[in-house]
Amino acid sequence: MAEKQPNEKLTTWFARSGWSKGELARQVNRRARQIGAHHVSTDTSRVRRWLDGEQPREPIPKIMSELFSERFGSVVSIEDLGLRAAIPVSTVGGGVDLPWSGPQTVQLISDYSRSDLMLNRRGFLGTSLALTAGAALIEPMQRWLAPGPTGVPTPILTAANGGEAFTGRLSEPELELLEQTTVMFRQWDAQNGGGLRRKAVVGQLHEVTDLLQETYSEDTTKRLFRLTAELAHLAGWMSYDVGMHPSAQKYYVLALHAAKEAGDRPFGALILTDMSRQMIHLNRGEDALELIHLAQYGSRDTATPRQQSLLYAMEARAYATIGEVNRCARAIRLSEDTFTDIRDGDGEPDWLKFFSPAELNAENAHSYRDLAYHSDNAQLYASLSAPVMERAVDLFRQDEDHVRSYAFNLIGMASVHLLQKEAEEAVRYAEQAVDIATKVRSERLNSRVRKTTEAASARFRGVDAVSRLKERVVQDIPEFVSVV
Template sequence: MGEKQPNEKLGSWFTRSGWSKGELARQVNRRARQIGAHHVSTDTSRVRRWLDGEQPREPIPKIMSELFSERFGSVVSVEDLGLRTVVQVTTVGSGVDLPWSPQQTVQAISEYSRSDLMLNRRGFLGTSLALTAGAALIEPMQRWLTPGPNGAPTPILAAANGGQQFSGRLSEPEMQLLEQTTEMFRKWDAQNGGGLRRKAVVGQLHEVTDLLQETYPETTTKRLFRITAELAHLAGFMSYDVGMHPSAQKYYVLALHAAKEAGDRPFGAHVLTDMSRQMIHLNRGEDALELIHLAQYGSRDTATARQQSLLYAMEARAYSTIGEVNRCARAVRLSEDTFSEIRETNEDSPNWLRFFSYAELCAENGHSYRDLAYTSDRGVAMAKAAEPLITEAVDRFREDGDHVRTYAFNLVGMASVRLLQREPEEAAKYCEEAVDIARKVRSERLNTRVRKTSEAASRDFRGAPGVDRLAERVVHDIPEFVSVV
C-alpha cells in the first residue's frame, strides 16, 4: 500500500524527447536560475526518482512543462506529464478569465505590465502563469461578444456623467504622439524582431494605463483604450515572437479587453486572429479554429474586405493544422476572392492592418498548403500547390525591405517545400539565406523554424553538401535562446 508507481506519462514524453537524464537535469537547473529559483538543484538521480513516480516540488513541474512544450512545439501541460496540478491563488490579473469592466481592465494591465518590467527575466511567468488552452481559453473569450449593461455608465466615465470635473488633461498633439509612438514600435518589430524593443513597448503600455487612471471625455477615454489595446497586442506579439507563450497569451487577452472598452470590434477581431496564430504555432488547431471563428462572428458587420480576407486566410491555416483539405481549400479561395474586392488604398486601412498585403496573402495561403502536405495524405500535391504562392511571397518581400522577419519566414517556408519535393540543395540555399537574417533580428520564433528545417534536412539528406553546411551554420550562428530585455 502507498508504493509509488512509475510515472508512465512523464516517461513517454522523456523517451520521445531524446534527452538523457543528465541533460534534463541541467535544463531544469538552468531554467530555475533564469526565474530566480536558486534553491533548485537537481541531478540524474533526482530525474530517475521523478520517472519512478516521485512528485517534484514547485516550480519544477511548471519548468518541465515549459521545457517539454518548447521541445515539441506544442503545449505539454503539467497534467500531460503526470505531475500534480498546483492550485494557484486567483488574483486580479491572473489567468485569462477576467472581469469585463474598464476599471478592472486598467488595473490588470497596469499590474501585469509592472510585474513584467520589474521581473526582467524570461522565465518569471514559470511560477505564476501557464498557457491556457481548450475550453478554459475559448469560453472566457466568447464574452467579448456580450454587450455591457444598457445605459449604465462605466466606472471610469462615472465622474464625468455625474457632472464632476475631468481630472485628466491630454492635448491633441500629445494624443497623436502616443499613436505615432505605437506605430513606430510596430515598424521596429517588423524590421528587427520582438526581442529588441519588447520592454520598451511594455513600458509605454504601463505609462498609458497610468493616464487611464484619470477621467476624460468619453471620446478621449475610448481613444486611450484603443492605444492601450494596440500596445498590449504588440507586447503580446513580441512576447510570442521571442517564445514567451504564456506572457504573449496574457497580453493578447488584456488587449481584447481594452479593445472592447474602446468599442473597437475590428481590432478585437485582430487580437483574436493573432491568438489563433499562436495556437497554430503550438499545434492546437482546434483551439485556433474556435478563436478565428469567434473573430469572424464578432466582426461580421464591421470588418473591411482586407480584414475579412485575413480572417479567411487564418481560417485556412487552422484547417490545415488539423488536415482538413477541402475546408482549407475553400477558406483559401474565399480569402483570395475577398482580397480582390478591396477598394480602399493601403493608406486608408488602420495602421495595424496595413501589413496584410498581397504578399502576406500569398504567404499565408502558401503555408496553409505546405502544412497540409504534412497533415493530410496528399503531400506531393499540396507541396506543389504551395510552391507558386510562397515563391510570389518571397519575391515581393525581397523587394519590400520593410518586413525583414516575414521575408525570412517565407524563405524557411520555401526551404520546407523544397524538402517535400526532395530537392535538398535548393532547400539549403533558401534556409541559409534565412540564417543570415536570423543573425540580425531577435526572433526565437524564426530561430526555431530555421532549426527545425535544418534538422529535417539533416534527417533525410545527411551527406548532401548544402545540407551539411546548413547544419554547421545553424549550430554556430543561431544561438540558444536567452533572456530578453
C-alpha cells in the same frame, strides 16, 4: 490512484517512425549527452513503460519532441506525443478569466506591465504563469461579444454623470503623438523583431494606464482605451516573438478587454486572430479554430474586405493544422476572392496595412505546406505550396519594412523543398533565412530555422551542403533556453 492508460498518441507516432524501442532509447541517450543531461540513461524497458503511459521526466519530453520532429520534417510537439508540455498548460479556469469592466481592466494592465518592467530578466515574469487552453480559454473570450451595460465606457472614467469636471490634462497634440509612437513601435517590430523594443512598448503601455486613472470626455477615453489595446496587443506579439508564450497570452487577453472598452470590434478581431496564430504555432489547432471563428463572428458587420481576407487565411491555417483538407481549401479560396474586393482609399487603420498580397500568399502557402504535414498526400500539397510560397518570397524581397516576414517565407520555402526531397534548394533558401535571423531578434524565427535545419539533417545525412548549414546554425543561432 487511477490506473495508467496506454499513451496512444506516443504509440501512433512511434509506429509511424519505424524505430525499434532500442533505437529510440539510443537516440534519447545520445541527444541527452549532447545537451549535457548525463543523468539520462534509458533502455527498451523504459520506452515500453512510456508507451504504456508512464510520463518521462525532463528533459526527455523535449528531447523526444525534437527527435520526432526531425524524423517527420515537421513540428511534433510534446503534447502531440501525449507527454507533459514544457510550457505549463492549464485547461481549467484561472489566468484569463478576468472581469470585463473598465476600471479593473486599467488596474490589471497597470499591475501586469509594472511587474514586467520590474522583473528585469527576460521571461522571468512567465515562471508564475501557465498557458491557458481549451474551454478555459475559449469561454472567457466569448464574453468579448456580450454588450456592456451602457455600450459606452464606464461613467467613472468619463465623468459623464453629474456634470463632473474632467480631471485629465492630456492635450490633443499629446494624444496624437502617443498614437504616432504606437505606429512607430509596430514598424520597429516588423523590421527588427520583437526582442529589440519589447520593454519600451511595455513601458509606454504602463504610462498610458496612468493616464486612464484620470477622467476625460467620452471620445478621448475611447481613444485612450484603443491606444491601450494596441500597445497591449503589441506587447503580446513581441512576447510571442521572443518565446514568452504565457506572457504573450496574458497581454493579448488584456488587450481584448481594452478593445472592448474602446468599442473597437475590428481591433478585437485582430487580437483574437493573433491568439489563434499563437495556438497554431503551439499545435493546438482546435483552439486556434475556435478563436478565429470567434473573431469572424464578432466582426461580421465591421470587418473590411482586407480583414475578412485575413480572417479566412487564418481559418485556413487552423484547418490545415488539424488536417481538414476540404475546409482548408475552401477558406483559402475565400481569402483570395475577398482580397480582390479591397479598394484603395478605404481608410483602413495602420494596424491592418501589414496584410498585403505578400502576406496573403504567405499564409496560404503555409496552409498548403501544413496540409502536407497533416494529410496522406504530402507531395500534392507541397507542389501546391511551392509556387504560392515563391510568390510570397518574391514580394517580400521588395519590402524593406517586413524583413522578418521575408525570412519566415525563406525558411518556409526551404521546408517545401525538403518535402520535395530537394536538399540543395532547401539549403539555399535556409542560408538566406539564417543571414536575416542573425540580424533580427526573433526567437520564433530562430526556432523555425533550427527545426528546419534539424529536419534537413535527419533526411539528408551525409549531404555536404546540409552539414555546412547545420554547422552554421549551431554556431550563429544558439539554442534558446526559455523559462516559460
